[in-house]
Amino acid sequence: MIEPTDIKSYYHQHSVPNPVSITLTQRQFVDGVWLDDLRSEQNFRHFTNKLNSAVYGTKFKRFGKKLSMLVIRENCASHRHHLHCIIERPEHISEPIFFLHVKRCWTSTRFGYNQIHF
Numbered sequence: 001m002i003e004p005t006d007i008k009s010y011y012h013q014h015s016v017p018n019p020v021s022i023t024l025t026q027r028q029f030v031d032g033v034w035l036d037d038l039r040s041e042q043n044f045r046h047f048t049n050k051l052n053s054a055v056y057g058t059k060f061k062r063f064g065k066k067l068s069m070l071v072i073r074e075n076c077a078s079h080r081h082h083l084h085c086i087i088e089r090p091e092h093i094s095e096p097i098f099f100l101h102v103k104r105c106w107t108s109t110r111f112g113y114n115q116i117h118f
Helices: 004-013 037-056 058-063 095-107
Strands: 019-026 069-074 082-088 112-117
Touching (some): 019 037, 019 095, 037 058, 037 069, 095 112
Antiparallel strands (some): 019 082, 019 112
């Protein structure tokens, strides 16, 4: 188990510029497949690729330009699996537009659920 002080220390060493705190919930069961840690990780990677492409366009694939982020996956028996994220909002994108990009990219993934908290 990771202690909160370890997370704070890590964050201070790897801070995210212009941070936005986001909680992304996940579907638990899709097309006969249950969500597990591996599928959750793959789904989040797919989301980050979509979001980076939406934000940076061809610069993401051609030059490897991507958003900074810190992500913690939480699995609770009494709640949906969800991800607590701190994601960089680029200066050239307004907050409402960035939120729309996040919602569109997250809900278009296989396990992305429409309950998102900013």
